[in-house]
Amino acid sequence: MSLFIWVFSYTFLYMAPTEAIAWRLIHIGSIGWITLPASSLIFFLDFTGVEITNKKSFTIYLPTLLILCYSYISGKMPGATELIYSRNGLGWLYINDIGNELFWAYMLVFVLYFGYGLWRLFSATTTSLRSMAKGQAMVLGIVDAVLVSISFVVEFITPLYVTFIPPISNLTVILFSITLYIVIRRFDLFNIRNMMEGSEVFKSLKEGILILNADRVIVRSNRSASSILGYTRDELSGVILDSLLIESFEDDGFIGSQEAAEAMHETEVMFRKKQDGSIPVVISVNAMSDPYLGFIGYVAVFSEIGWRIRMAHDLKSNSEKYMKLSEELEHLANYDLLTNLPNRRLFYERMNKLLEEGVEFGVYYLDLNGFKAINDHYGHSIGDKALVHTAELLTAYSGDEGFVARISGDEFIMIDMTANPVNHKIKGDEIKALFAREFVIDKHKCHWGISVGFANSKEYQDVDDLVREADLNMYQDKLADGEVVSC
Numbered sequence: 001m002s003l004f005i006w007v008f009s010y011t012f013l014y015m016a017p018t019e020a021i022a023w024r025l026i027h028i029g030s031i032g033w034i035t036l037p038a039s040s041l042i043f044f045l046d047f048t049g050v051e052i053t054n055k056k057s058f059t060i061y062l063p064t065l066l067i068l069c070y071s072y073i074s075g076k077m078p079g080a081t082e083l084i085y086s087r088n089g090l091g092w093l094y095i096n097d098i099g100n101e102l103f104w105a106y107m108l109v110f111v112l113y114f115g116y117g118l119w120r121l122f123s124a125t126t127t128s129l130r131s132m133a134k135g136q137a138m139v140l141g142i143v144d145a146v147l148v149s150i151s152f153v154v155e156f157i158t159p160l161y162v163t164f165i166p167p168i169s170n171l172t173v174i175l176f177s178i179t180l181y182i183v184i185r186r187f188d189l190f191n192i193r194n195m196m197e198g199s200e201v202f203k204s205l206k207e208g209i210l211i212l213n214a215d216r217v218i219v220r221s222n223r224s225a226s227s228i229l230g231y232t233r234d235e236l237s238g239v240i241l242d243s244l245l246i247e248s249f250e251d252d253g254f255i256g257s258q259e260a261a262e263a264m265h266e267t268e269v270m271f272r273k274k275q276d277g278s279i280p281v282v283i284s285v286n287a288m289s290d291p292y293l294g295f296i297g298y299v300a301v302f303s304e305i306g307w308r309i310r311m312a313h314d315l316k317s318n319s320e321k322y323m324k325l326s327e328e329l330e331h332l333a334n335y336d337l338l339t340n341l342p343n344r345r346l347f348y349e350r351m352n353k354l355l356e357e358g359v360e361f362g363v364y365y366l367d368l369n370g371f372k373a374i375n376d377h378y379g380h381s382i383g384d385k386a387l388v389h390t391a392e393l394l395t396a397y398s399g400d401e402g403f404v405a406r407i408s409g410d411e412f413i414m415i416d417m418t419a420n421p422v423n424h425k426i427k428g429d430e431i432k433a434l435f436a437r438e439f440v441i442d443k444h445k446c447h448w449g450i451s452v453g454f455a456n457s458k459e460y461q462d463v464d465d466l467v468r469e470a471d472l473n474m475y476q477d478k479l480a481d482g483e484v485v486s487c
Contacts, residue, residue: 001032001039005028005029005031005032009025009026009028009029009032019083022083023083026077026080026083027072027077030068030071030077030078030079030080031068033079034064034067034068034071034078034106035061035064035065035068037064037109037110037112037113037114038060038061038063038064038109038113039061040113040114040117041060041113041114041116041117042057042060043117044116044117044118044120045117045120050120060113063109064109067102067105067106067109070102071102076100076102077102078100078102078103078105078106078107079103079106205222205224206224206303207224207301207302207303208221208222208224208225208226208227208228208229208281208301208302208303208304209221209222209224209225209299209300209301210225210236210241210299210300210302211288211297211298211299212241212297212298212299212300213296213297214295214296214297215240216240216241216242216298217238217239217240217241218236218237218238218239218240218241219237219238219297220233220237221233221236221237225302228271228279228281228302228303228304229244229271229273229274229279230273230274230275230276231274235274241300243272244271244272245269245270245271245272246269246270246271246272246278266282266283266284267282267283267284268280268281268282268283268305269281269283271302279304279306280304280305280306281302281303281304281305282302282303282305283300283301283302284300284301284302285298285299285300286298286299286300286301333345334346336405336406338384338387338388338406339387339388339390339391339406340391341391341395341404341405341406341412342403342404342405342406343405343406343407344405344407344408346405347403347405347407347413347415348463350403350415351363351415351463351466351467352463354415354457355457355460355461355462355463355466359417359457360420360456360457360458361415361416361417361419361456361457362415362416362417362418362419362420362424362427362454362455362456362457363413363414363415363416363454363455363456363457363466363467363470364413364414364416364419364424364427364428364431364452364453364454364470365411365413365452365453365454365455365467365470365471365473365474366394366411366412366413366414366431366450366451366452366453366474367410367411367412367450367451367474367478368386368390368410368411368448368449368450369448369449369450369451369478369481370448370449371383371386371387371409371410371448374386374446374448378441378444378446381442382441382442382444382446385441385442386439386441386446386448387406387410389439389441390412390435390450391404391406391412393434393435394412394414394431394434397430397431397434398414398415398416401417401418402414402415402416402417403415413467413470414431419454419456420456421456424454424456425454428452428454428477431450431452432449432450432452434450435448435449435450436449449481451474451475451477451478451481452474452477453469453470453471453472453473453474453475453476453477454470454473455467455469455470455473
């Protein structure tokens, strides 16, 4: 705005019909060129990434506003102490006075502001992480430096010494504005296609990168994107990204707006490859904006996750195998391989738990009579089947609340939650009655008995003592009945 006020008023200054009108245009133009250093410095700082607050803007404008206010109050300006008409007919020109203190005050502000602003601009050409920003800073820095230098000479220095060359700042601004436009167009500095153009990171990243315009049309891609998708970079250019999508793995699908993309959303999608069908990728689509152009498009970063899916499948498969193996090992550790009854380890674990809970229960120690004769006469295969049949009979008798375990060769033990010192003899006789008959195993007629020993948990607090009591009682029962097993 400052530059516009300056150039606009001085354009009409040269052709002003009277000196009074020329002076009026001089005063209007002074608003522009006095505040120009402040507005230019704010532009340079904002361009190089400095946050400009209202307080900071006021602080920067304050020296130029003080000069402007003093100029209007005193009637003196930093420049143009006298107006004369050019001898060569080019219009009005003004003369500066070296003895004017406002002239030097303004010169100090002019040099400091533009000097610092241009230094910030040129520093950005080496410190910026974006190659496009470096190019912009370089072009703007050179053009502004030349423009400021010429304006400084023709507007302030020349009027101190000569009276036949009119100030031509407006012509200078127009000339360099055209030059700036040509340079920007020539080098395509503000085009989205040049995003990361010179960046080695962009070229060497293993992740695929797609630069999209506001319509999500691909305008640039890196080597990795080309390699992952199987298309050349020229083939990808001009393609709408959505046309490469086969399906989205997530319900919310692909990023569909600038606002959504600004959330740096990441999703899994299936891309269509040029060959070999499709490829799963994880993609993040982020909105891109320029400080002066606003929203300019998207950058999509993606990586192939087929290996991750394969690994997840393998891990799941292996996990299921390991889970099954773990269950099998746990079963082997706790159950008898032949009869599939709980073994000694699981039996002791169950007994300890019941004793800790203070529950009353009965324990029957069971031993087959003459089982060795079955093995000797028919072989171990028939003996094994006799053990299995015994396990089935005891399990059926104990019911859902009972617990039967095989603790050694032909010895079993049973927990009965309903047995007590009063009824245990009846139950013991019922167990014996289960084996008081003939069994047919593989067409072989076999008959074996069983000895029973009982102990009640109420009288014991230790598992070993409880089992030992039941074992002793079983031995007494065996002596009383004798081994009457025959085949």
